[in-house]
Amino acid sequence: MxxxxxxxxxxxxxxxxxxxxxxxxxxxxxxxxxxxxxxxxxxxxxxxKKKEDILISLFEDRLGKLVDRFNSSIQETDTAEQALRKVCEIHFTELENNVDLAYVTQIELRQSSIELRKAIGLSVKPYIQLIEHIVQKGIHENSFRPELDPKLTRHLIFGAMDEVVTSWLISGRKYSLSAQVDKTVDFFLKALSS
Amino acid sequence: MxxxxxxxxxxxxxxxxxxxxxxxxxxxxxxxxxxxxxxxxxxxxxxxKKKEDILISLFEDRLGKLVDRFNSSIQETDTAEQALRKVCEIHFTELENNVDLAYVTQIELRQSSIELRKAIGLSVKPYIQLIEHIVQKGIHENSFRPELDPKLTRHLIFGAMDEVVTSWLISGRKYSLSAQVDKTVDFFLKALSS
Amino acid sequence: MxxxxxxxxxxxxxxxxxxxxxxxxxxxxxxxxxxxxxxxxxxxxxxxKKKEDILISLFEDRLGKLVDRFNSSIQETDTAEQALRKVCEIHFTELENNVDLAYVTQIELRQSSIELRKAIGLSVKPYIQLIEHIVQKGIHENSFRPELDPKLTRHLIFGAMDEVVTSWLISGRKYSLSAQVDKTVDFFLKALSS
Amino acid sequence: MxxxxxxxxxxxxxxxxxxxxxxxxxxxxxxxxxxxxxxxxxxxxxxxKKKEDILISLFEDRLGKLVDRFNSSIQETDTAEQALRKVCEIHFTELENNVDLAYVTQIELRQSSIELRKAIGLSVKPYIQLIEHIVQKGIHENSFRPELDPKLTRHLIFGAMDEVVTSWLISGRKYSLSAQVDKTVDFFLKALSS
DNA sequence: CATGAATGAGCTTTCATTCAT
DNA sequence: CATGAATGAAAGCTCATTCAT
The missing domain is CATH 1.10.10.60 (Homeodomain-like)
Known part of the structure; x- marks a missing residue:
């Protein structure tokens, strides 16, 4: 039942x-x-209960599943560097392979009311926190610079990846998104490494 | 008349x-x-002609003025590094000092139809290109890594700054946005420098 | 079963x-x-069969029980005057002691469709007829004026009592309804007496 | 305009x-x-502003005009007795001559929500008060009994007339409503007279 | 007899846009 | 050039009723 x-x-x-x-x-x-x-x-x-609830649930469900994938994939990694690479890899690959989902999350669902966007924000939070944890782990491992501000850094990383995906979509997906992983991670690692 | x-x-x-x-x-x-x-x-x-045109014009006008400020400010700089710092400085300072504008550009105007968002994208393009030029200039100056992909990099930089502004707004502006300039630019320069 | x-x-x-x-x-x-x-x-x-039938049955049941009470109480009276007093007494006392019922019959059930109201009218009819019988009895007893029109008079009496109950409810029951019995019956008897 | x-x-x-x-x-x-x-x-x-407002305005307008007619007609009368007769005359005649209005006020508008009925109650109040004033005038003139409770009496009179009109409508208007004026007023005057 | 998940018709209200003045 | 009254399409949500289990 x-x-x-x-x-x-x-x-x-x-x-x-x-x-x-x-x-x-x-x-x-x-x-x-x-x-x-x-x-x-x-x-x-x-x-x-309301139409909005469909959208919130949609986002929660899809992003929840992504975060689960992130978590289990990261556990297979040893270093923060590997973890960050894994995150970017999954982020880009997953959305490249599921264009409908990419379109909905990057474009359509952002055209929503402020209340809805707040609810969506809650779904994104675990992902942003995941990034923060990786940054902190890197600092502890002495592979990332100790003076990094993890709270700021997580937004820099998330925002950068998010924009790369969105611009890839808006361009009409004329190039491979997953092909950007290495360059993107290089950018991050250079920025983070001690 | x-x-x-x-x-x-x-x-x-x-x-x-x-x-x-x-x-x-x-x-x-x-x-x-x-x-x-x-x-x-x-x-x-x-x-x-249509309601949307007000919003498009609003964005064009406001962003156009910002880009003008960017351009003239950059001309006072010598190196790509200085230019990038200037860009981030103006970006954060301007929006911190004009919360109405920040709210409208970061939150409200994004809840619009796909057509409107495309039009807005056109307004943002000169700014994104400005960032690309700075990256190219840095490469020419040998201060930035030659293997950088300017097209990708401009999105990484713009997306990172954009997300920092948005999260600052959503947080309720509990901290200083302009105080994030140094750490943000450090992040970029580390990522870019050869 | x-x-x-x-x-x-x-x-x-x-x-x-x-x-x-x-x-x-x-x-x-x-x-x-x-x-x-x-x-x-x-x-x-x-x-x-339909939702309306619940309401009709509810009214029939409750009002039927009231009319039963009226009938048995009246049989204990000798004169039409006493009967009329008894009717008004029960009418006011019963509804004062059962505010839920009063609310449902005076206010809520009147907000219904015309069909429902006609069905409800059928339930009220025995009560109206009871009043008519009392008037006729009074005329036969020579205590009520012979020129009275029983059909009209029953409506005058029922309508008067009904409105007193409704206005008492709407006023927020700030005074005693049963305390109005004597003055109300006086009014009726003066109007009816030969 | x-x-x-x-x-x-x-x-x-x-x-x-x-x-x-x-x-x-x-x-x-x-x-x-x-x-x-x-x-x-x-x-x-x-x-x-809302659909309900149409109904409220309708009732206010129609009843307001009626009350105006009552007021001006009463001023042509000398005694409370004459005034009461005039009121009943206008009440019955007006509704008999305007069956649409009668139907709307007696049947349809009562099937409305509690809020609407409260608003309608406000429109009826001036009329009820008019009846109260006539009763008080009669007492002052010594033609009505001094022990009458004007607040109760106004409801007895209004309720009686209201029910006569409603039952006339529900009966299918098989008889003349205005022909009931004399008997109805006789009833009231007998009840009221000292 | 009893259930309760599913149905789908039905209606108020908003607001971008027009056009007669 | 300017007005602002009038337009009318469009859509979310409720709830009485049914019927397969």
Whole structure:
């Protein structure tokens, strides 16, 4: 019973991602998402309180899964350097391989109300903190400069990667995103290394 | 006549910035902007074809003035390093001293349709190119690493600064933004220097 | 089996009265009544054809019981005067002692569709007829004026009492309703007496 | 300009009365009223803040005009008895001659939310107070009993007349309402006279 | 008999844009 | 040039009712 509910919940999220990717944020009416999910409009409201909640859940779900992947991948690494490389690798590869998701997270979901963006911010936070931990680890390992401000640095790193992805999307994906990993990580390591 | 037209044009832009800063993007109806500007609703449409055009013009105007400041300030510098420091300094200082503008550019204007965001992208482009030129100049001066990819690097630098500003705003401006200039530029210079 | 059916029927009516008194007519969804009654939504429809039928039955049941009380009480009286006094006494006392019922009958149930109000009218009819009988009895006893029109008079009397109850409720029940019995009956007897 | 605004305001009220009389309260969508008034849906909201406001204004306007008629007619009377007769005469005649209005005020407008009914109550208050004044005048003139409670009496009189009108409507108007004036006023005067 | 998940019709309100004055 | 009254399309959400289990 719970699993059937969970199942339909996922179906609606999948439908929402597809509809948003195809029609854009403002062209994604509840009725369109319902149709794509193969349920009635009213059914949506058995699983989500408001339309916004679909988007928040969508972001939480997708980003949550990404952060899980980050965490488990990092545990296979020894140094902060390796961890940072892994993070950038997954970040770029994952979004390159899932253009719908990239479009939704980088473009569409940012066109939302301030309340929604705050909720989305909460989903991003674990990722930003993950980056901060890596920076701190690097400092402890003496591979990163001790005078680094981890709070500032995490934003510099996240912002840089985020913008690279967005500009890649807006350019029309004319080049490989994953091909930027090495240069990007080089940039970071040069900036961070002691 | 043209100057009178120009005058009213600016009045509407000023009104738009004020209204958006006060009411947020979604609370900024044409009628509200008209009222703030002291003109009738219909008058807006003598100066702008669509509502979006107000926002595009607003961004173009404000960012254009910023880029002008960047350009003239940079001409007072000798090295790419100095230029980059100047750019970051102006970027952070200007937005710290003009919170309305910061709020409008970092938060409100991003909640807009894809068409609008593309138009805004065009306004940002000269700034991104400015950063690229500085990187190229640094390479020519042999102060920056020759293997740097200027196209990628400009996004890394812009994205990093952009995210620092946004997170400063969202944090509630609890710390000084301009105080982050040195650490930020250090990060960049370490990343870039040969 | 029939008694079990009857039992659940009553449970639903009790639940309906409670829910309406607590949430008002427009806040009383079928699902809320079902929950209060401790049954599933669909179960309601095994006992009532439409939502309206719950309300009609509720009114019939409650008013039927009141009319029963009227009838048995009147049989203990000798004259039409005494009967009329008894009717007013029960009318006011009963509603004063059962504010939920008063609220539901005087305020909430009147906010209903025309069909429902007609059905409710049928429930009130026996009560109106009771009043008519008393008037006729008084005329026969020569205590009431022979020129009285019983059909008109029953409405004058019912309408007067009904409005007194409603205004007492709307006033916030700041005074005693039963304390109005004597003055009200005096008014009627003066109007009726030969 | 103000008169044009007033004119359209009245047009919408007239349309609302007609639509409600024809379709009932629940069948009277804003779009239907707008169509009947010959304006666009949105235009309604230039004159009324919410749909409910149409109904409140309708009641205020119609009842206000009635109370005006009451007041001026009463000034032509000398005694409280004459005044009371006049009130009942106008009350019954006016509604008999304007069945749409009768239907709307007695049946349809009562099926409304509690907030709306409170607002309507405010419109009825001047009328109820008018009745109270007549009662007080009668007491001063020594034609009415001094022990009468004017606050209670006004409700007895209003409630009686109100119910007579409603039952006349529900009966399908099979008899003359104005023909009930004499018997009704006789009832009141007998009840009131000293 | 009972359940409760699913349905989907239905309606108010906003606001960018127009155009007669 | 300027006005601002009028337009009307568009969409989120509720809830009575059904029916497969």
């Amino acid at each position: 719970t699993s059937r509910k969970q199942e339909k919940f996922e179906m609606i999220l999948d439908a929402a991602q597809k509809v948003i990717a195809e029609n854009g944020f403002h062209g994604s009416q509840v009725s369109k998402i319902a149709k794509e999910a193969g349920v009635a409009d009213g059914t949506i409201y058995l699983y989500f | 043209t100057s009178r037209k120009q005058e009213k044009f600016e009045m509407i832009l000023d009104a738009a910035q004020k209204v958006i800063a006060e009411n947020g993007f979604h609370g900024s109806q044409v009628s509200k902007i008209a009222k703030e500007a002291g003109v009738a609703d219909g008058t807006i449409y003598l100066y702008f | 029939t008694s079990r059916k009857q039992e659940k029927f009553e449970m639903i009516l009790d639940a309906a009265q409670k829910v309406i008194a607590e949430n008002g007519f427009h806040g009383s969804q079928v699902s809320k009544i079902a929950k209060e009654a401790g049954v599933a939504d669909g179960t309601i429809y095994l006992y009532f | 103000t008169s044009r605004k007033q004119e359209k305001f009245e047009m919408i009220l007239d349309a609302a009365q007609k639509v409600i009389a024809e379709n009932g309260f629940h069948g009277s969508q804003v779009s239907k009223i707008a169509k009947e008034a010959g304006v666009a849906d949105g235009t309604i909201y230039l004159y009324f």
